[in-house]
Amino acid sequence: MSGQPKYYFISLVLLLAVTLGACRKWLPEDLDYLSPKAGYTQKVFNPVLGRTTVYSRVFNTDNSTTPLSFRIVNVRLKSTGEITHDLEKMVPVWVWKKAYTGDEKSVAEIDAKRTQENHPVWEIREKSGDFILWNTADSTMLRQMPDPGYLFDVVVTNSGGTNTYKDISLAPMWQLPYSPAKDINPLTGQPMTEKYVNDTNQTVLIYNHPSVSNMIGDSTELPIINDSVRVLFRKTGNGSSVSFKFLNKDSVLMDPALFTKTQPLDSLIHGFNAKRSATAIRYDVAYPIPVVNFPTRWTTSDGSQANVSFAFDRKGFGGRTIRATLNFQFAIYQKGDWDVIFFFASDTPRFRDE
Template structure:
């Protein structure tokens, strides 16, 4: 093979190897016209699963899990617009910012002082009713001036929500806010719509193995009335017990009660007529399960108990438990009045 032949073969090889590369580049250029662009989408089937909201005023309420994005591109941005009252007029009372307490650090229920609790939350300015920017959750904030809000049985407010992403924009119109008027504690005997008092008594949740002093019959929840009294300003809660004649029962008679850990309180003061704690409000502070709450964390739970020897020297453990919430800061007391018979603390 001479030199010319080698060169021709080499050129041939170059030509042969170059053609596939040129063809590939051409194909990629053609395909590029048909590839989908990287663009956000807004599914027209996206929707709010709840359109009427009825929070209770005077307590911070988060209303979530309420928007179905139908696989729209995230993040979505939510904004309340055109909020108006039943007359169609704007509602500045829901737009104007007010002082509200906001948690900046997690509450665990193990904090050792009110100062440690208060260091975890700060006062911020927020509208009383707002929507979280990227989740679509609504918040009704607790505020001392919530009485300016129209409450049921008033028809409340109508508002629209603008939802956007880079792929589109949509308005969800004529959503409704119909708050219940403030109830400072739970359980209570107020009608939730009118706020008028009813004759319904507040009772303990459970009474077990508690015998009557005179009748020796088993006491039930119907034999005890529970009263909430706000006796002034402050940060305290006091527990009292009254017999059938409204005379004080010494809390020490409930001798099995874990008084130091009854509530998430501090500086316990125990006397022959009451037990008092310094506390932070609301009670419970956050709706999470702690040693002081129900299993779901929605209410505080207190239990009072004692033991005695029944017939035949059998040990009997009696207990009374009560679940409750208090939403307004103050000096509160909870009173348990035995209305039919007094608990029997003595042995048989």
């Protein structure tokens, strides 16, 4: 009899194990978990229109069971609270099917690696909660600053429940089709100006500038510094090309052949069908430039901008060879026929020997 309680206890444990195993699917711990502390770490977004901008890892799951499902609801104007469907507008965007390497030999080869799809201008990734503003969303489609923009809510669900995150703000800045864009006011789209506090109280335009070294003015014999060379972006058509041009101090086009030590044309930029004339160097290109944010021999080290360099040699006093260079890093986000113009506003460079 003394052993019966022991056997009874073992039998009870076995019975409980079988019962729990049979009912395990009904236990609360088998449901997905949605943490009440999960949420967005960023709730105010001010992307620049005309550029594909991805906001990744902005949602903290706080150990919630994944995958989660995300959707945008209740989009309204921040100024009035009026419901709007602006963020649902569809735009054509490039989506990559194969990886871009920087070794492609034509625009057609690049385009064969990507396809066009229609996406909402402001899109939420359904499984991660990341936000994307697509580059084809321009200033005609969305309200932009100084307008206060939009408020919206995000509903997040899994089988464990639903959370709603309210009053997320989107207030885009004006479309800037290229970078750097110091010459454009991001709040108005108008030319950027600056007022000098001096005797005349003069207001002057702001310009983009390249990096210049070892150049002197032909007439002044003074060093040509970065700020005295202006970079102008001009869209001349709706094709798919980029041209580099040079203006002397009198706004006359210079022959690019003067820059005798510029790298070979097929190494200057990832473009094709290079043509050098007496007034420009022109390429067929795929847009945007660069086509992806990926470092290649054509770009800056982080892959965000194209990197071009123009150079020439001249003999200085004493017969010493001087290498003069002009370097510029840039991006163009809007497809078209673009001119990138270097204007030597203070003085024309001296190309001749001393």
